[in-house]
Amino acid sequence: MIECLLQQIKQRRLFLNVKQSDMLLRVGVSRQQYQRLETKGNPRLETLELIAQGLNSELMLIPKEKLNAVLAVLKGDDTALSEQSVDKEINSKTLSDDPWQDFLGIDP
16 A cells, blocks of 8 residues: 555656655655655655645545545546446435434445
């Protein structure tokens, strides 16, 4: 899982055309520290937040059941998103039926 996150950080940096050495000016992390983080690091949450800010990004915890919808939005795939929304509307109760529905972001 950490490898996936580190890969995403690297991809974001490359997308922004930011060099590893530029991270010193962006977030105060030397090239060597940043290189280590990107390849095999186990960064603290505080460090990840700094890196995200430096790459004009946000850290986000996405529930697994919402992951496909988030990925569809990021890819600009409106058809996958609308199909999932329709399925959810058909299978979900209204708020008046269940006022605690999705309170914790967990579908029953």
